[in-house]
Amino acid sequence: QKEVEQDPGPLSVPEGAIVSLNCTYSNSAFQYFMWYRQYSRKGPELLMYTYSSGNKEDGRFTAQVDKSSKYISLFIRDSQPSDSATYLCAMIARTSYDKVIFGPGTSLSVIP
């Protein structure tokens, strides 16, 4: 079993839809949780970061962490065509602080 699982998609939604992207993980030592966005042929960029269970909101984006279920989500409200990208969840464990573990990424297309 991989440490971090993520549905690869592709996910296709109409403009304005609410998008839910999800990751599950197996290592209970994961303490920091991040979402990166990667446009085609570009490097990933940090979108959201959190280290506690619950919700964190930033504009149209909400990151949700449920440590008891080992499950994290990213919600995108009022999705736009410019949100079309691959979304990677990433985690850092307190036992191996120098490494970031990335999920495989979910490809999202927002159709105008």
Added chain:
Amino acid sequence: DGGITQSPKYLFRKEGQNVTLSCEQNLNHDAMYWYRQDPGQGLRLIYYSQIVNDFQKGDIAEGYSVSREKKESFPLTVTSAQKNPTAFYLCASSRVLGGGGYEQYFGPGTRLTVT
């Protein structure tokens, strides 16, 4: 402009040749990383360096080598011993975030094709 530069963007090599990928950062970050990205597999860590003149193997270091002689530079050599070198290679550096954890800044990547 602060950031990470990788060159070249596309690189073509014949099998059996070593090739070096460049990575430079002017963000004054201590830590730098090399990842490989293949379709459906996400990012896999090749090597990382927390400080000049020191580096550690990541999860898939076999067939690769690095050096860290300067804070700004972390070149990656893909040797002929790497069995499947064709991939998208990403360099990153990191800064510490509030509350712990850290953000990785990525370069634009180098797409290496070996035939």
